[in-house]
Amino acid sequence: MILICIVLILIIAIAGFIAYTTFTEYMPATEERLQVTKAKVENDAETDSVEMPRAGYAFNIMTWSIGYGTFGDNADYFFDGGTMIQPSSEDRVNSNLANIVSQIKYHHPNIVMLQDVDKNSTRTYYLDEVQRIASNMGKKYSTFALNYSVPYIPYPWPPIGHVESGLLTLSDYAIDDALRIQLPLPYSWPLRLANPKRCLTVHRIPVEGSGGRELIIINLNLESYNDKEGRAAQIEMLKRVLENEDNSGNYVIAGGNFNQVFSSVDTSEFPILSGSWNCLKLDESVFGDSWQFLMDNSVPTCRYLNKPYAGANHDPESFQYYMLDGFIVSSNVKVLICETKDMGFTYSDHNPVFLRVKLLP
Numbered sequence: 001m002i003l004i005c006i007v008l009i010l011i012i013a014i015a016g017f018i019a020y021t022t023f024t025e026y027m028p029a030t031e032e033r034l035q036v037t038k039a040k041v042e043n044d045a046e047t048d049s050v051e052m053p054r055a056g057y058a059f060n061i062m063t064w065s066i067g068y069g070t071f072g073d074n075a076d077y078f079f080d081g082g083t084m085i086q087p088s089s090e091d092r093v094n095s096n097l098a099n100i101v102s103q104i105k106y107h108h109p110n111i112v113m114l115q116d117v118d119k120n121s122t123r124t125y126y127l128d129e130v131q132r133i134a135s136n137m138g139k140k141y142s143t144f145a146l147n148y149s150v151p152y153i154p155y156p157w158p159p160i161g162h163v164e165s166g167l168l169t170l171s172d173y174a175i176d177d178a179l180r181i182q183l184p185l186p187y188s189w190p191l192r193l194a195n196p197k198r199c200l201t202v203h204r205i206p207v208e209g210s211g212g213r214e215l216i217i218i219n220l221n222l223e224s225y226n227d228k229e230g231r232a233a234q235i236e237m238l239k240r241v242l243e244n245e246d247n248s249g250n251y252v253i254a255g256g257n258f259n260q261v262f263s264s265v266d267t268s269e270f271p272i273l274s275g276s277w278n279c280l281k282l283d284e285s286v287f288g289d290s291w292q293f294l295m296d297n298s299v300p301t302c303r304y305l306n307k308p309y310a311g312a313n314h315d316p317e318s319f320q321y322y323m324l325d326g327f328i329v330s331s332n333v334k335v336l337i338c339e340t341k342d343m344g345f346t347y348s349d350h351n352p353v354f355l356r357v358k359l360l361p
Contacts, residue, residue: 186230
């Protein structure tokens with residue numbers, strides 16, 4: 001009888017939790033206008049920034065999936081076959097964030113596109129990473145969009161807990177408008193309750209001397225573990241957004257963590273090892289011939305989190321690497337540099353990718 005009561009209590013508790021999570025599920029609209037935050041910052045001559053980009057002049061962009069500040073070189077992760085659930089310490093998260101900001105500023109990007117930025121999460125000690133990064137980066141404009149919001153994830157042990165995370169974009173240039181576009185959800189209920197609601201954030205930046213054309217900056221973090229069908233639906237939506245802006249004559253740059261490798265990229269130096277996640281290839285031909293697909297395969301952009309990086313054998317035959325981060329750029333943008341910055345995975349499980357471009361008149 002006691003056992004039956006315990007089982008009934010557990011069933012009621014689980015059912016109640018699922019009901020609560022369903023009732024409080026984060027369900028963003030198909031499109032939502034983002035708040036553009038304008039900060040007061042002192043002029044920094046080193047950034048050589050102007051309020052608007054100009055046709056014919058070069059500027060810099062950087063994208064970095066920062067892993068919430070938790071996945072430094074000391075980290076592994078249970079979902080990749082490691083053991084860690086929470087970061088080693090709050091001090092390590094703070095140190096990672098400080099170094100991430102410092103490294104970005106060192107390379108002087110005019111536009112910064114960050115993924116996996118926590119705002120109020122158990123796993124990052126409820127630090128407001130958005131405010132921390134924005135207040136120290138020295139950029140005039142910023143937006144933040146949630147793509148992962150769950151009141152409580154009860155697994156594994158200790159549980160992941162409360163999650164609020166998303167995409168942070170910072171700019172020296174004036175952002176006239178920003179939109180969050182919801183991507184297709186690859187999971188159905190109840191699995192979708194504990195999974196991200198991935199999105200695109202589309203930023204409109206006026207361009208001086210362009211005859212009214214805009215610079216469209218799209219920050220993204222696409223699906224990673226779902227099947228081909230779910231990822232293909234997200235790619236199709238990305239394609240439509242890119243085409244609409246390109247057909248309007250705008251300059252278009254989409255960057256971030258694609259969680260896939262571009263089909264033209266040679267990954268033979270980073271073979272898929274037995275037991276590792278095998279990332280899919282993004283078929284560039286789906287987009288047509290007018291787009292530039294940019295990944296620098298001289299340095300991997302991501303490492304597997306099945307074991308810590310510090311102290312490990314870093315040979316590609318022993319440690320799993322990936323090419324996941326890069327850019328898709330319209331043909332009216334001249335690419336001068338696309339370079340993965342090798343940070344030795346010290347502060348994140350991803351390396352940042354640096355882009356220098358010029359908008360063609």
